[in-house]
Amino acid sequence: MEKLDLERLPKHIAIIMDGNGRWAKEQGQDRLFGHYQGVVSVRKVVEAATEIGIQYLTLYAFSTENWDRPQEEVTGLMTLFVDTLAKEVPDLHKNNIKLHFIGNLDMLPNEAKEALSNATRLTAQNTGLTLIIALSYSSRWELVEAAKSLAIQVSKGSLALADINDTVFAENLSTKGFPDPELMIRTSGECRISNFLLYQLAYAELYFTDTRWPAFRKEDLLKALLEYQSRERRFGKTSEQIQID
Ligand code: FPP
Numbered sequence: 254m255e256k257l258d259l260e261r262l263p264k265h266i267a268i269i270m271d272g273n274g275r276w277a278k279e280q281g282q283d284r285l286f287g288h289y290q291g292v293v294s295v296r297k298v299v300e301a302a303t304e305i306g307i308q309y310l311t312l313y314a315f316s317t318e319n320w321d322r323p324q325e326e327v328t329g330l331m332t333l334f335v336d337t338l339a340k341e342v343p344d345l346h347k348n349n350i351k352l353h354f355i356g357n358l359d360m361l362p363n364e365a366k367e368a369l370s371n372a373t374r375l376t377a378q379n380t381g382l383t384l385i386i387a388l389s390y391s392s393r394w395e396l397v398e399a400a401k402s403l404a405i406q407v408s409k410g411s412l413a414l415a416d417i418n419d420t421v422f423a424e425n426l427s428t429k430g431f432p433d434p435e436l437m438i439r440t441s442g443e444c445r446i447s448n449f450l451l452y453q454l455a456y457a458e459l460y461f462t463d464t465r466w467p468a469f470r471k472e473d474l475l476k477a478l479l480e481y482q483s484r485e486r487r488f489g490k491t492s493e494q495i496q497i498d
Pocket residue numbers: 270271272273274275276288291292295312313314315316319333334337338386441466
């Protein structure tokens with residue numbers, strides 16, 4: 254922790270929480286056990302992010318493609334989301350954490366939809382960490398929705414075609430109002446983005462670790478942050494330009 258440069262922290266960290274199933278199998282347990290242990294990691298990482306002073310944390314909890322998993326796992330995950338929210342939201346609220354959900358939330362069961370909207374409403378005025386949970390989310394879905402929304406505005410005459418730029422485009426994404434993540438972490442060894450925040454990650458530093466999500470702890474987050482701080486972020490400029498800036 255003392256090696257961290259607190260002046261150069263990312264404002265926003267995004268995490269693909271991968272490896273719950275493999276971790277569970279390695280423990281001789283079923284996949285759902287891995288997801289339950291994954292919630293422990295969520296709690297630890299949220300605590301650590303708050304302590305370090307991260308402002309936005311986005312967690313990829315369930316992708317649009319995850320609907321195709323065996324019915325038993327999907328139902329188990331939905332129950333886990335609802336139960337976890339019921340259990341954790343009072344504490345999150347006490348800690349001034351603001352919850353926000355992104356994704357095709359219409360696809361969720363009613364009970365889950367209700368839990369999400371209650372949690373969002375309760376924590377809306379909080380000013381600490383903004384915790385964004387991507388649920389039933391995929392970036393291609395989000396980009397198509399943005400394109401549709403822009404097309405509707407243009408066809409109604411409330412937006413001129415010539416006024417569409419990257420800022421206007423970003424305002425039509427579900428992450429509207431949040432800064433882009435500067436650091437994206439994926440656990441469990443896979444080195445891909447898997448339909449996650451494709452627009453928003455344009456300049457993010459990507460960090461991949463072999464650690465399975467249920468084993469991921471504060472030390473692993475600190476390692477990722479130290480690696481992030483060791484990188485030179487050039488945004489298309491030269492190294493010399495960055496040093497002068
Ligand atoms: C990926 O591991 C993980 C998921 C699809 C679910 C993640 C959900 C949680 C950690 C619960 C979070 C809860 C809240 C309320 C935010 P995997 O199943 O793809 O693992 P595998 O690749 O090893 O099979």
